[in-house]
Structures are given as structure tokens and as C-alpha cells.
Amino acid sequence: MKKDFALIGIVGCGKMGRIYRQVFDPLCDRFVIVDPRAADDRETRPYATLDDVPGDLFNRVQVWCICTPTENHFKSLETILSRNPRVRVIVEKPACLSFEVDSFQALLKKYREARVLINRQYADSRAVREMVSALTRYDVEHIDLIRMEFSKDRRPDIDAGRFVDSHFGVLGYEWSHILTIIQQLLSKDEWATYRDMPSDLQATFDQVQFVSELEERTVLPSETKIELRSSMRGKYEFNSFMPYDQLICHRYIEVTAGALRFRLQLEPRDETRFTGRLFENHFRIEDGGDVVHDSTILDPFLPRFLQLTLKQLFLPECPPLDWTPLERIISTRNSLRSHEHHQPDLVSPAKPGLEGGPD
Numbered sequence: 001m002k003k004d005f006a007l008i009g010i011v012g013c014g015k016m017g018r019i020y021r022q023v024f025d026p027l028c029d030r031f032v033i034v035d036p037r038a039a040d041d042r043e044t045r046p047y048a049t050l051d052d053v054p055g056d057l058f059n060r061v062q063v064w065c066i067c068t069p070t071e072n073h074f075k076s077l078e079t080i081l082s083r084n085p086r087v088r089v090i091v092e093k094p095a096c097l098s099f100e101v102d103s104f105q106a107l108l109k110k111y112r113e114a115r116v117l118i119n120r121q122y123a124d125s126r127a128v129r130e131m132v133s134a135l136t137r138y139d140v141e142h143i144d145l146i147r148m149e150f151s152k153d154r155r156p157d158i159d160a161g162r163f164v165d166s167h168f169g170v171l172g173y174e175w176s177h178i179l180t181i182i183q184q185l186l187s188k189d190e191w192a193t194y195r196d197m198p199s200d201l202q203a204t205f206d207q208v209q210f211v212s213e214l215e216e217r218t219v220l221p222s223e224t225k226i227e228l229r230s231s232m233r234g235k236y237e238f239n240s241f242m243p244y245d246q247l248i249c250h251r252y253i254e255v256t257a258g259a260l261r262f263r264l265q266l267e268p269r270d271e272t273r274f275t276g277r278l279f280e281n282h283f284r285i286e287d288g289g290d291v292v293h294d295s296t297i298l299d300p301f302l303p304r305f306l307q308l309t310l311k312q313l314f315l316p317e318c319p320p321l322d323w324t325p326l327e328r329i330i331s332t333r334n335s336l337r338s339h340e341h342h343q344p345d346l347v348s349p350a351k352p353g354l355e356g357g358p359d
């Protein structure tokens with residue numbers, strides 16, 4: 001059967017790049033892989049750098065997917081667009097480093113015929129949508145408290161050679177997802193207010209990864225409290241209600257409104273992702289402590305969102321990029337950086353390649 005795409009390029013074929021390949025495999029005949037580490041893979045015969053891909057092959061790639069460590073996203077995009085100014089590109093989150101945002105935006109203006117989208121799969125999570133629609137169904141007019149934790153013990157991954165985000169630290173991993181969900185729980189105006197508000201931050205600074213644990217507390221003018229948490233150290237604070245088969249990543253969202261409590265636990269069966277109980281999420285509503293709703297939501301939202309993004313790249317009106325979550329991440333990072341310098345006992349040492357950078 002003829003597939004929709006003849007050739008898709010993947011730059012960076014580690015954890016995320018391999019997922020892209022698996023997700024796009026039913027849609028695409030062939031892949032061009034660029035990854036210096038995968039050079040000895042005989043099956044895919046990858047290129048070590050984008051510059052090594054011959055011009056005729058390069059020009060036939062319909063979509064490039066940038067899944068390198070975040071610090072290489074911008075450079076990869078720049079190279080791709082300079083070699084093919086009309087190509088389509090999906091960039092993994094977060095789009096780029098703090099000091100590259102202006103250059104990234106300038107690049108998009110320069111190459112107006114190109115189409116670039118950033119992956120933000122939680123914008124299309126059915127579980128999150130069910131929570132949002134339950135708030136409407138229960139006539140919630142005022143949210144008292146939003147608590148969200150996305151924590152994962154990243155030490156085994158890092159020991160195995162997975163990339164380390166020493167620029168954003170913990171803000172570079174799950175925080176984009178957390179903000180994509182907050183954006184859906186708040187009204188447009190509240191999201192705008194939240195983005196500009198200072199927050200109370202509690203951080204654990206780390207010698208290598210800048211910040212390895214972060215808790216952010218904010219009170220909106222409407223008196224809605226927001227508590228966000230992410231840890232890379234295997235410490236989980238916000239309660240789960242479903243037992244984990246094997247705890248890999250704790251993803252928990254809770255909204256309280258009066259006596260009502262809406263609770264989502266995402267993917268407690270995480271390790272079966274691409275085998276068994278795919279993307280199983282649990283949604284519970286409690287009223288005065290009594291469970292009044294308990295459901296399981298099966299939703300392979302990551303593959304679905306990536307395939308949707310692929311299609312959107314070819315629509316006459318490709319959706320505009322939303323920079324607001326990354327802007328919030330950058331302002332939080334800036335607060336942490338100033339905090340870091342006021343707490344000598346917690347200050348992380350100079351990081352090679354980043355100190356003296358333009359930020």
C-alpha cells in the first residue's frame with residue numbers, strides 16, 4: 001500500500017528520535033537518520049551530521065524531525081533551513097535555549113516558506129480534556145487549588161548516556177508538559193496573568209544539571225492557588241491514588257473546587273507503553289471525600305499528536321507557534337539563576353560551554 005510520505009529525516013535518534021521513527025513508520029517509506037552516535041547502525045546507515053547528507057537526498061526529505069539534545073535544536077534548524085528553505089520541520093520541546101529565542105523567531109521570518117512546529121503532545125491528551133470538561137460539567141466557577149507533579153528519577157537514564165539539560169535543568173524536561181496542561185485548566189486571561197506573576201520557588205541546585213528539583217507556588221489574584229512540582233531525583237511528593245506496576249514517572253494532576261476534587265494519574269503502567277496497556281490514565285472525582293467517578297482513559301496521545309502535527313505542516317494555514325510556555329520557563333529560569341547567586345552554598349559551578357554565553 002502506498003504510504004503518505006516517501007522520506008522523513010530524523011536528527012538525533014536517541015529515545016525521542018526512535019519514538020518518532022516508530023510512530024511515523026506506518027506513514028513513511030524511508031527514513032534519513034542523522035546521529036553521530038548511531039553511525040555503526042548497519043540497518044539505517046545514519047549520517048553523523050546534517051552536512052554529511054548528500055544534496056539530492058537532502059532535498060527529497062519532506063519533513064525533518066529535530067530530536068537532538070535541546071542545545072542542538074537551533075543549530076540543526078538553521079542548517080536544515082539554509083539547505084532547504086521550503087522544508088517542513090518538527091522540533092522537540094523545549095524549542096531552544098533561552099538566549100536563542102530571538103534568533104529562532106528571526107529564522108522563521110527569514111524562511112517564510114518553511115513550516116515549523118514544536119511538539120507539545122499534552123495539548124491533545126484526552127485525559128486532560130476529560131478533566132477540563134468535567135470542571136464544566138460540575139459547574140466549577142472557581143478553582144481553589146491546582147496541584148501538579150511530573151517527576152521521574154532520571155539518574156539511570158543519565159548514567160546510560162541520555163542527554164543532560166544543564167541549561168534549563170528540571171525545567172527542560174517535564175515542565176513544558178506541566179505548563180501545557182496548566183494552560184488548559186486556566187482561562188485565557190488567567191493564563192496571561194499567571195505567566196507574568198512571580199512565584200515562590202523552592203529548588204535543589206545541582207552541580208551538573210543546574211536544578212534537579214523544583215516546586216513552584218503561585219496565588220492568582222482570583223485566589224486560585226497553583227502548586228507545581230518536578231523532580232529528577234526519584235522523590236515524589238503529591239499523592240497518587242493508583243498503585244504503580246513499576247514506578248518510572250509520576251504524573252499527577254489535581255484540581256480542588258470546594259468539596260470537589262478532580263484527580264488524574266497519567267500512565268501508571270508506563271513501562272508497557274508500546275506493548276500492552278497503552279497510555280492508560282486514571283481519572284477520579286471525589287465529592288467530600290467520596291469517590292463519585294472513577295474511570296480509565298486509554299489514549300495513545302503521543303503518536304496521535306505527532307501524526308496530527310505531521311499533517312498540520314501541510315495545511316494551507318499551519319498553526320502559529322505558541323511561545324508562551326517557553327517564555328514562562330525562561331522567566332522561571334532567570335529567577336532561579338538570580339536566586340542561585342544569592343545562595344553560595346547552593347551555587348552550581350561553572351558549566352563548560354554555557355558560562356559566558358549570551359544569556
Ligand SMILES: NC(=O)c1ccc[n+]([C@@H]2O[C@H](COP(=O)([O-])OP(=O)(O)OC[C@H]3O[C@@H](n4cnc5c(N)ncnc54)[C@H](O)[C@@H]3O)[C@@H](O)[C@H]2O)c1
Nearest residue numbers: 012013014015016034035037067068070072092093162163
Ligand atoms: N515530548 C516529550 O515527551 C519528550 C520526551 C523526551 C525527550 N524530549 C526532547 O527530545 C530531545 C531529545 O531527548 P532524548 O531524551 O531523545 O535524548 P537522547 O539523549 O536519548 O537522544 C539524543 C540523541 O541525539 C544525538 N545527537 C546529539 N547531538 C546531535 C547532533 N548535533 N546531530 C544529530 N544527532 C545528535 C545523540 O547522539 C543521541 O542519540 C530533547 O530536546 C528533549 O527535551 C521530549
